[in-house]
Amino acid sequence: MKNIDSYTHLRGESVYLDDIPVIRGTLYAAVFDSPIAHGELLSVDCSAAKDLPGVVRIITAADIPGENQIGGIIADEELLASTHVHFCGMPIALVLADTEEAARHAVKKIKADIRPLPVITDPREAQAKGELIIPPRTFILGDTTSAWAQCTHIIEGRADTNGQEHLYIETQGAYAVPQESGVIRIHSSTQGPTAVQRTAARVLNLSMHKIEVDTTRLGGGFGGKEDQATTWGVLCALGAHLTNRPVKYALHRMEDMRMTGKRHPYSSDFRIGLDKDLKILAYEATFYQNAGAAADLSPAVMERTLFHCTNAYFIPNVKATAYSCRTHLPPNTAFRGFGGPQGMFVIEAAIAKAAGQLGIPATAIQEKNLIRTGDEFPYGQIADSEAPACWQQADEQYHLSALQKEADAFNAANPLHKKGLAVMPICFGISFTKTLMNQARSLVHVYTDGSVGISTGAVEMGQGVNTKMLQVAAAVFSIRPDRIRINTTNTYRIANTSPTAASAAADLNGKATESACRQILERLKASAAADLGTEPSAITIADELVCINGVPSSLTWPQLVMNTYVKRISLSELAHYTPPGLHYNPATEKGHPFAYHVYGTAIVTVTVDCLRGIYDVDSVKVVHDFGRSMNELIDRGQCEGGIVQGIGWMTMEEIVYDKEGRLRSNALSTYKVPDIYSVPAEISIRPLQTDKDNLAIFRSKAVGEPPLMYGIGAYFALRNAVKAFNPGAVLPYDAPLTPEKVLMGLYQIH
Numbered sequence: 191m192k193n194i195d196s197y198t199h200l201r202g203e204s205v206y207l208d209d210i211p212v213i214r215g216t217l218y219a220a221v222f223d224s225p226i227a228h229g230e231l232l233s234v235d236c237s238a239a240k241d242l243p244g245v246v247r248i249i250t251a252a253d254i255p256g257e258n259q260i261g262g263i264i265a266d267e268e269l270l271a272s273t274h275v276h277f278c279g280m281p282i283a284l285v286l287a288d289t290e291e292a293a294r295h296a297v298k299k300i301k302a303d304i305r306p307l308p309v310i311t312d313p314r315e316a317q318a319k320g321e322l323i324i325p326p327r328t329f330i331l332g333d334t335t336s337a338w339a340q341c342t343h344i345i346e347g348r349a350d351t352n353g354q355e356h357l358y359i360e361t362q363g364a365y366a367v368p369q370e371s372g373v374i375r376i377h378s379s380t381q382g383p384t385a386v387q388r389t390a391a392r393v394l395n396l397s398m399h400k401i402e403v404d405t406t407r408l409g410g411g412f413g414g415k416e417d418q419a420t421t422w423g424v425l426c427a428l429g430a431h432l433t434n435r436p437v438k439y440a441l442h443r444m445e446d447m448r449m450t451g452k453r454h455p456y457s458s459d460f461r462i463g464l465d466k467d468l469k470i471l472a473y474e475a476t477f478y479q480n481a482g483a484a485a486d487l488s489p490a491v492m493e494r495t496l497f498h499c500t501n502a503y504f505i506p507n508v509k510a511t512a513y514s515c516r517t518h519l520p521p522n523t524a525f526r527g528f529g530g531p532q533g534m535f536v537i538e539a540a541i542a543k544a545a546g547q548l549g550i551p552a553t554a555i556q557e558k559n560l561i562r563t564g565d566e567f568p569y570g571q572i573a574d575s576e577a578p579a580c581w582q583q584a585d586e587q588y589h590l591s592a593l594q595k596e597a598d599a600f601n602a603a604n605p606l607h608k609k610g611l612a613v614m615p616i617c618f619g620i621s622f623t624k625t626l627m628n629q630a631r632s633l634v635h636v637y638t639d640g641s642v643g644i645s646t647g648a649v650e651m652g653q654g655v656n657t658k659m660l661q662v663a664a665a666v667f668s669i670r671p672d673r674i675r676i677n678t679t680n681t682y683r684i685a686n687t688s689p690t691a692a693s694a695a696a697d698l699n700g701k702a703t704e705s706a707c708r709q710i711l712e713r714l715k716a717s718a719a720a721d722l723g724t725e726p727s728a729i730t731i732a733d734e735l736v737c738i739n740g741v742p743s744s745l746t747w748p749q750l751v752m753n754t755y756v757k758r759i760s761l762s763e764l765a766h767y768t769p770p771g772l773h774y775n776p777a778t779e780k781g782h783p784f785a786y787h788v789y790g791t792a793i794v795t796v797t798v799d800c801l802r803g804i805y806d807v808d809s810v811k812v813v814h815d816f817g818r819s820m821n822e823l824i825d826r827g828q829c830e831g832g833i834v835q836g837i838g839w840m841t842m843e844e845i846v847y848d849k850e851g852r853l854r855s856n857a858l859s860t861y862k863v864p865d866i867y868s869v870p871a872e873i874s875i876r877p878l879q880t881d882k883d884n885l886a887i888f889r890s891k892a893v894g895e896p897p898l899m900y901g902i903g904a905y906f907a908l909r910n911a912v913k914a915f916n917p918g919a920v921l922p923y924d925a926p927l928t929p930e931k932v933l934m935g936l937y938q939i940h
């Protein structure tokens with residue numbers, strides 16, 4: 191089934207925040223944000239701004255009626271700076287004006303007197319100074335200390351990954367509209383409507399039931415709106431509360447890039463030990479996460495780095511420690527993969543470095559150490575592994591050794607172009623790592639004409655979750671898809687939602703929807719049985735017809751619905767779902783945090799132009815563990831999008847902050863994201879056919895984040911191509927591997 195949004199997307203009729211009709215009297219907001227990264231805020235001078243034409247009000251920290259606090263995990267982040275600024279782009283004042291232009295013009299007239307304080311941008315420096323967001327955490331399996339003695343080869347090194355700008359097409363924004371009795375409705379481009387609601391209530395000193403958050407869809411979130419949409423929702427709510435007028439703020443691209451956090455850069459040290467048969471016996475890693483100036487989601491992201499630090503491999507002795515380091519960058523946040531990719535890059539770097547020193551292909555080490563069913567992850571969960579199956583199928587279907595031979599032959603024949611190949615296995619745990627977040631509710635109404643309305647906590651952001659919810663209801667009821675409507679995500683209909691994140695939205699909300707539909711179906715069946723003079727167990731519904739023992743009767747779905755209504759039987763249900771079996775003990779760092787894992791293997795081939803350092807990703811050939819995909823089109827789209835986003839992170843997207851903590855890559859002219867020309871000429875995606883009982887909705891495994899990590903293969907393929915040209919090149923494991931770095935590597939002399 192096609193994505194149900196495709197029709198309105200194509201016609202330009204889909205509603206995003208900026209498409210909501212604006213009510214007369216609406217004020218437009220703009221933020222005055224800190225021009226320096228760290229300092230004492232001595233005074234804010236709004237005198238030249240406040241009397242400008244169109245300016246209605248300027249709000250600072252002192253005007254906040256409740257708590258000046260937006261921290262989700264840790265209360266360490268002010269909405270508007272009061273005494274100190276902690277990053278360039280930190281909001282200081284909110285201007286409300288009759289037009290957007292007037293608001294932005296007034297912002298330029300505001301002056302802040304800030305006494306500069308020392309700026310830290312490097313996570314290792316922050317760690318050395320004790321600037322940590324939370325105490326470090328360590329995951330341990332076996333005993334690395336005694337394992338080193340058994341290792342034939344021990345290799346050490348360092349690996350760095352840079353951040354990544356989310357670059358959702360729709361920038362951050364919100365529109366807050368006062369209702370009667372002090373209620374405020376916030377239209378928010380957020381992945382987490384409840385976070386916006388909870389935080390607005392806290393800042394405005396209102397009960398949560400006075401804040402309604404409504405989200406139709408996002409023009410992309412990618413994690414950037416899991417926590418960081420809250421700022422804008424709450425600022426608009428604050429403006430609306432203080433002026434009793436609607437307040438809208440849709441950020442301009444450069445405001446968004448400057449003021450919001452990104453994927454966490456990491457700097458890491460590794461040590462890997464192998465026996466003579468290339469079995470990895472021991473692995474130690476230390477991760478320095480660049481959290482930015484406040485916690486935001488960094489502790490959870492850091493935790494996922496540890497969960498995924500051994501990627502798809504089984505290593506019997508592991509010790510991994512992570513530090514969440516406070517710097518003076520905008521607080522970094524969720525980004526597709528949520529710390530997992532950063533952890534996986536380091537183990538892949540360790541394997542690549544070991545292979546390089548042993549003079550063997552990395553694949554020899556990778557394949558040998560894939561995790562198998564029954565093996566234990568460092569956090570105690572036992573694997574039900576598809577890693578070897580994915581690898582084998584990729585090898586068989588794409589002929590790995592033939593591909594390598596082809597590349598070698600090409601390299602022998604071409605002095606100025608070199609091909610590189612790398613294999614990237616992945617393993618990604620599905621569930622929020624915070625166990626309590628794994629819950630969802632779905633409200634299903636069947637209307638008397640047989641049409642169906644569904645509300646869940648899931649937010650549609652392009653990933654197709656609404657289509658999947660609709661498919662669930664259509665399958666359970668066995669009715670036409672066009673009878674079903676997925677409503678906006680709204681905190682008045684569904685309360686206490688987890689954000690749409692962790693790739694888990696379809697599972698959690700889908701299972702809740704399935705449960706609600708089944709409960710209604712049972713009532714409908716009982717009603718039909720009474721009308722048709724049979725047992726409920728004999729009743730099924732197939733293609734909108736009631737069947738008795740599989741034989742269609744003349745009773746249609748709409749008639750059945752109406753008959754049931756007439757009997758005063760409820761046609762609505764609110765169902766709750768939480769996956770069984772999840773537990774985790776942070777004291778021991780052991781448990782069963784994930785409902786299941788998603789596996790896959792990608793073979794990535796690149797060609798480097800050795801005169802210019804530019805390159806193409808020729809092909810990404812994947813075998814991906816979809817379980818039993820409930821929507822192949824959508825799932826393929828998620829794979830393709832994730833792969834290209836991952837390649838972007840690994841090869842071209844280069845975030846640059848200067849030493850003063852100012853974002854230099856602050857526009858699309860200075861920050862390069864993949865365009866259509868950077869998309870690999872071939873992306874093949876073959877499913878690993880499995881049909882195992884699992885906790886995925888309709889056995890269709892979560893697909894939102896895992897494919898991004900195939901992109902890591904592009905980094906290692908590029909390295910291999912550079913080495914084919916310049917075998918002596920010693921390249922640091924430092925992503926992204928931009929054309930500039932490739933060029934340096936090609937001509938590096940040692």
Ligand code: MTE
Nearest residue numbers: 410411412526652653691692693694695894
């Ligand atoms: N796909 C699109 N088109 N747009 C997005 O913003 N976000 C990704 C992924 N795929 C995203 C996307 C991220 S970060 C997550 S966690 C999942 O979708 C969330 O949706 P799901 O739980 O329904 O998979």
Ligand code: HPA
Nearest residue numbers: 490528622623624691692
């Ligand atoms: N993944 C994504 N988002 C999250 C998670 C997670 O594990 N935990 C909290 N927010």
Ligand code: MOS
Nearest residue numbers: 413525526691692
């Ligand atoms: Mo996705 S990073 O969990 O929003």
